[in-house]
Amino acid sequence: MNGLTQLTDETFVLNLGPQHPATHGVLRVKLVMDGEWIVKAEPVLGYIHRMHEKMGENRTFAQFMPNTGRMDYLGALFYNHGYCCAVERAAGIEVPERAEWIRVITAELNRISSHLLWFGAFVLDLGGFTPLLYAFDDREIILDLLESVTGSRLTYCYFRFGGVYNDIDDSFIEGTRAFIKRMRGRMPMYHDLVTGNIIMRKRLEGIGPISQEMVRRYGATGPVARGSGINFDVRRHEPYSVYPELDFKVPVYHECDSMARYMVRMDEIEESMRIVEQGLDRLPEGPVMAAKAPKIIKPAKGDYYHAVEAARGSFGVRIVSDGTNTPYRLKLRSPTFSNLSLFGEACEGMLLADALALMGSLDLVIPEIDR
Amino acid sequence: MEEYSVLRLILYLAGIIGVVVAFHAAYLVWAERKIAAHVQRRIGPKEVGPFGLLQPLADGAKLMSKQLFRPAGADAVLFWIAPFMVLVPAVMSMVTIPFSENLVARDINIGILMIFAFASVNVLGLLLGGWGSANKYAVISAARAVSQNVAYEIPMLIIVITVAMATNTLNLNDIVRQQDGWIWNWNAFNWLKVGPFMFANMIMFFICSLAETNRAPFDMAEAESELIAGAYTEYPGMGFGVFFMGEYANIVIGCALTTILFLGGWQSPVAFLPDGVWWFVIKLYALLYTVIWVRWVYPRTTLYGLLNLSWKVLIPFTLFNLIMTGLWLKVFKGF
Amino acid sequence: MLDTIKAKLAALSPENISEPVYKEKGFVLDVQVAPEGVVAAAETLSAEGFFLEAITGVDWIDDNQLEAVYDYNHMASFCRVVVRTRCDRATPEVPTISEVYPGADWHERETHDFFGIKFLGHPNLEPLLLPEDADFHPLLKDFKP
Numbered sequence: 068m069n070g071l072t073q074l075t076d077e078t079f080v081l082n083l084g085p086q087h088p089a090t091h092g093v094l095r096v097k098l099v100m101d102g103e104w105i106v107k108a109e110p111v112l113g114y115i116h117r118m119h120e121k122m123g124e125n126r127t128f129a130q131f132m133p134n135t136g137r138m139d140y141l142g143a144l145f146y147n148h149g150y151c152c153a154v155e156r157a158a159g160i161e162v163p164e165r166a167e168w169i170r171v172i173t174a175e176l177n178r179i180s181s182h183l184l185w186f187g188a189f190v191l192d193l194g195g196f197t198p199l200l201y202a203f204d205d206r207e208i209i210l211d212l213l214e215s216v217t218g219s220r221l222t223y224c225y226f227r228f229g230g231v232y233n234d235i236d237d238s239f240i241e242g243t244r245a246f247i248k249r250m251r252g253r254m255p256m257y258h259d260l261v262t263g264n265i266i267m268r269k270r271l272e273g274i275g276p277i278s279q280e281m282v283r284r285y286g287a288t289g290p291v292a293r294g295s296g297i298n299f300d301v302r303r304h305e306p307y308s309v310y311p312e313l314d315f316k317v318p319v320y321h322e323c324d325s326m327a328r329y330m331v332r333m334d335e336i337e338e339s340m341r342i343v344e345q346g347l348d349r350l351p352e353g354p355v356m357a358a359k360a361p362k363i364i365k366p367a368k369g370d371y372y373h374a375v376e377a378a379r380g381s382f383g384v385r386i387v388s389d390g391t392n393t394p395y396r397l398k399l400r401s402p403t404f405s406n407l408s409l410f411g412e413a414c415e416g417m418l419l420a421d422a423l424a425l426m427g428s429l430d431l432v433i434p435e436i437d438r
Numbered sequence: 439m440e441e442y443s444v445l446r447l448i449l450y451l452a453g454i455i456g457v458v459v460a461f462h463a464a465y466l467v468w469a470e471r472k473i474a475a476h477v478q479r480r481i482g483p484k485e486v487g488p489f490g491l492l493q494p495l496a497d498g499a500k501l502m503s504k505q506l507f508r509p510a511g512a513d514a515v516l517f518w519i520a521p522f523m524v525l526v527p528a529v530m531s532m533v534t535i536p537f538s539e540n541l542v543a544r545d546i547n548i549g550i551l552m553i554f555a556f557a558s559v560n561v562l563g564l565l566l567g568g569w570g571s572a573n574k575y576a577v578i579s580a581a582r583a584v585s586q587n588v589a590y591e592i593p594m595l596i597i598v599i600t601v602a603m604a605t606n607t608l609n610l611n612d613i614v615r616q617q618d619g620w621i622w623n624w625n626a627f628n629w630l631k632v633g634p635f636m637f638a639n640m641i642m643f644f645i646c647s648l649a650e651t652n653r654a655p656f657d658m659a660e661a662e663s664e665l666i667a668g669a670y671t672e673y674p675g676m677g678f679g680v681f682f683m684g685e686y687a688n689i690v691i692g693c694a695l696t697t698i699l700f701l702g703g704w705q706s707p708v709a710f711l712p713d714g715v716w717w718f719v720i721k722l723y724a725l726l727y728t729v730i731w732v733r734w735v736y737p738r739t740t741l742y743g744l745l746n747l748s749w750k751v752l753i754p755f756t757l758f759n760l761i762m763t764g765l766w767l768k769v770f771k772g773f
Numbered sequence: 774m775l776d777t778i779k780a781k782l783a784a785l786s787p788e789n790i791s792e793p794v795y796k797e798k799g800f801v802l803d804v805q806v807a808p809e810g811v812v813a814a815a816e817t818l819s820a821e822g823f824f825l826e827a828i829t830g831v832d833w834i835d836d837n838q839l840e841a842v843y844d845y846n847h848m849a850s851f852c853r854v855v856v857r858t859r860c861d862r863a864t865p866e867v868p869t870i871s872e873v874y875p876g877a878d879w880h881e882r883e884t885h886d887f888f889g890i891k892f893l894g895h896p897n898l899e900p901l902l903l904p905e906d907a908d909f910h911p912l913l914k915d916f917k918p
Contacts (some may be wrong), residue, residue, distance in 0.1 A: 095889075112879075112901055113900070113901060113902040113904070114903055116902040116903065119910055120887070120912060121911050121912060124912075156796075156797070156798075156799055159797075190808070206818070224781065283817075283822065283824045283826075284874055285824075285874075285875060285876035285877050286824045286825045286826055286827075286874070286876040287876075296890060297848050299848040299849075304848075304851060305851060305853070321804065369798070370798070370842075371797075371798055371799055372799030372844070372853070372855070373799050374797065374826075374846075376797075381826065381846075383826060383827065383844065385827075385829065385842070385844070387831050396829075396831045396832075396912075398827065398829040398842075400826055400827040400844065404879065405826075405827075405876055405879075407874075408876050408878065408879045409811070409875075409876070412875065423864050436814055437901075437902055
């Protein structure tokens with residue numbers, strides 16, 4: 068709307084979306100263009116807004132659980148995790164150790180699958196069609212593995228307050244180990260074929276700079292922040308679950324460009340594989356549900372916050388409780404909402420093609436932004 | 439004699455349109471889908487006919503049965519004329535292409551000039567289509583197509599001048615005839631006769647023909663992740679189908695020219711084997727395979743990367759090759 | 774970091790400042806300010822390098838008040854700060870902090886969508902997630918669809 072006031076004879080408005088191949092869903096961006104250069108960009112949200120927060124207010128804590136898997140449909144387990152942790156914090160529920168490990172293993176597998184899909188879709192944005200199918204090939208194995216324990220392939224509802232729904236079995240452990248072995252062999256291929264490709268490098272290096280100051284002012288998190296040289300990962304920053312016991316690096320790149328964000332995610336796939344391996348090695352015996360987990364959850368009055376590191380950044384849940392079995396207010400802080408908000412400033416003066424590369428490097432999942 | 443010649447031209451045109459353009463457009467799409475599937479470890483079309491061989495017919499039937507819809511605000515004349523501006527020049531260019539020594543519709547002396555004259559009409563089709571659609575994406579695409587075609591016609595023509603200088607003719611059949619004998623007599627490898635820069639010229643010519651025909655990694659005009667389908671965005675059914683046929687015919691012409699100018703056309707690589715159309719077809723399909731293979735392996739460049747490649751790399755290098763070839767011919771042909 | 778920021782925020786004379794236990798609440802500093810104080814608090818936090826995680830509202834219909842909640846976090850040190858302010862339900866007006874944090878722009882628009890809190894001075898307080906012509910605020914407790 069503000070963009071329209073900048074119309075001159077030289078500029079025109081280009082409506083990118085809500086149905087456009089590069090916006091991965093129903094995002095609309097109003098672009099004021101000068102030829103191929105972007106003068107001003109304004110994302111328009113809300114095309115898949117479903118008001119999950121209101122739904123949270125009129126059902127019990129447990130009834131809201133399936134909703135969490137329907138926002139970030141590529142990283143549903145992180146939303147499961149964040150919501151579970153917040154409710155457990157509010158109600159003071161202890162989680163058995165085996166359940167914590169299973170949560171971390173499955174969540175990290177989910178992170179790999181989410182990053183793999185991003186990898187394929189990102190190269191697709193740049194016009195390379197083939198990596199998408201290779202990435203889907205690998206991702207398919209993860210979906211099969213997670214299906215065997217969670218019962219669903221995409222919109223998981225696997226974690227429970229005080230544990231997980233289902234114990235993992237030997238075939239899952241074997242399958243996961245086989246997957247990691249296979250994936251370790253695939254990563255060098257991806258780097259050879261895609262990362263080292265000259266066209267790819269020319270299109271990403273130095274393109275779409277996001278400065279550290281911009282990251283801070285817009286509250287961007289996740290790989291976007293880490294690609295700008297900020298070592299911020301909720302798993303290390305505010306450790307939860309069994310992450311403090313795990314040995315993994317937080318990949319940080321200082322170039323601030325699209326390539327840095329690409330490299331962060333590719334490195335995170337490797338780090339997640341290390342985490343899953345450690346998890347499988349150290350998986351303790353025991354129950355997967357807390358014996359004393361209450362059936363009806365009535366947290367004490369007050370508000371509670373819990374953040375987890377989702378595939379796209381810091382996902383936070385704020386629960387305001389009035390002492391009944393439904394939340395008085397449930398706020399879901401989605402990482403891509405903040406990550407996308409810097410797009411307007413970051414892409415000013417860029418070429419359309421480069422701006423779409425930048426948008427791809429933000430790893431947008433629109434249902435998560437709109438909630 | 440004269441009537442016979444006109445009849446012959448009509449027969450050839452019918453043959454070119456029927457066999458080369460329609461057949462190629464259909465079966466190159468099939469081949470592209472099969473090769474893409476192979477690159478991506480899929481199966482590709484397999485349901486319609488054996489190995490999906492009837493898939494192009496099904497696609498054609500689908501395209502033809504679609505409503506020919508013109509969006510409001512689109513210019514009726516420009517919108518409908520544009521696909522044919524792409525297809526007709528492509529068909530006309532085929533007239534001078536020597537598939538074998540005798541299998542050529544018109545063996546004219548300035549064949550190569552004619553092809554380039556028609557190739558520059560082809561870009562008008564994209565421009566009109568983009569402009570006539572009254573769609574912003576299509577207009578951007580049209581602007582891209584024009585700047586891209588202008589940029590890549592220059593190095594292409596410089597290379598053609600180099601070849602013409604070395605072979606002393608603009609007749610395509612004569613150029614092929616001069617490459618008689620063994621494989622090292624082909625222009626690309628015959629460095630004694632046409633200068634040592636022809637192999638580099640062939641590579642550059644091939645790159646230029648990729649860009650001229652809007653093929654990946656230079657498919658800026660229909661960059662689907664940026665411009666949806668570029669100039670073709672608004673085209674329904676056969677409007678799009680005709681564009682498609684024209685585009686694939688152009689790819690065939692680009693590869694055929696590379697074959698004729700550098701790889702000996704219908705000449706066999708071994709002196710004692712008979713020459714003929716089969717050699718031409720083998721070389722043509724090898725190049726077409728390369729074109730398809732490149733598309734499914736590389737991501738897309740940006741428009742400015744593309745223009746920089748032409749103005750900063752290809753044009754200086756081709757000019758250098760032109761001058762050096764001239765020197766080479768002057769020095770060594772003097773004997 | 775916690776002590777520094779606590780001292781600095783305390784200097785702004787907030788209505789209430791407390792240090793909850795992190796394990797129970799999930800944040801380490803809870804500051805309640807008057808609506809006029811949110812910009813000063815945001816400036817103080819911004820100067821210390823905090824980033825804004827989210828802005829949200831809570832409808833305290835029994836108190837006839839609307840609460841705006843600002844979640845701040847720090848990228849280098851462990852310090853999660855919550856700033857909250859309450860305004861009257863009939864005239865919910867809070868000054869905008871979108872000049873301090875450009876990222877607050879969208880969060881404030883979202884909060885305005887859901888609760889009708891007017892962020893005074895906001896450059897473009899139009900519906901973000903709701904339809905363009907929405908004149909309802911679905912997260913108010915007395916909202917009838």
